[in-house]
Amino acid sequence: MVKVLRWTGYVLGVLLLLVLLAAAYIWFASSRMLNAKVEAKPEQLIPMEQASLEQGQHLLLTHACVECHGDNVQGRKFLEIPNVVTLYAPNLTWVAKRASDQQLAQAIRQGIGHKGEPLLVMPSESYQDLTDAEVSALIKAIRATPASGSATPARTVGPLGRIGVVNGAVKFAPEVIEEYAAAQAVDFGPKFAEGRHIAVTVCSGCHGPTLSGKEPEPGTVAPDLSVTGSYDLPTFTRLMRTGLPPDGRQLKMMTGVSQKAFRHFDDAEIAALHAYLVERAQKAR
Structure with a gap:
């Protein structure tokens, strides 16, 4: 009986070690992917003085930008799934003070944040087909919105979300863009x-x-x-x-x-x- 108990302890110990190693791998691998930097391509924009503010404000509404980013694009929590992810759409009036027109356009059409990070749940797969004039108009409308509110918290990815990141079930915007382009x-x-x-x-x-x-x-x-x-x-x-x-x-x-x-x-x-x-x-x- 003692021998059986001893071997049972060994097996349980090995299983626990494997679980800990798997958890550590998932944590470090997902962290590397979540913190990866993506090289953005240069965007073609029309001169801002030629961009239509009225068109940009119309696009902010019809293309559901305010639905995620909130009224006056001040940012809000728009997705929370326990143990998976909590996402805040950023306060675009704050982002606009720190990002260039190129960086804003890259976030819209390429799904890449102004710090070079791949975005999650950003509909760039659809927005990649916006025209240069439309993207310029959107940027003009964002910049015309008075800065207010505060910066939103960073995204939080839970254990199930991290598993999804590692196994490809949770996809970043640049990946989805490639699928849509095909x-x-x-x-x-x-x-x-x-x-x-x-x-x-x-x-x-x-x-x-x-x-x-x-x-x-x-x-x-x-x-x-x-x-x-x-x-x-x-x-x-x-x-x-x-x-x-x-x-x-x-x-x-x-x-x-x-x-x-x-x-x-x-x-x-x-x-x-x-x-x-x-x-x-x-x-x-």
């Missing part, structure tokens, strides 16, 4: 270009690079947008402004983002997006 929504030519641009830079974040559906968060599936091909324009406009489909039910993500962001799209933009999605649905038949 698969794009179908181009139907100049007639539908405006609608496609809105779909790619706004809708693809939740519905995937080809708009064929995606699971943007665990347990929530954003459908293939061919479903909207059966909507007439008034029904689609109601969806965009209220987030409510024809049956009137609340949608987990769409209802909130529509009422905060998409309701700011004007009628012409909604009509252009609708025309593109209808054409896409018809061509898929």
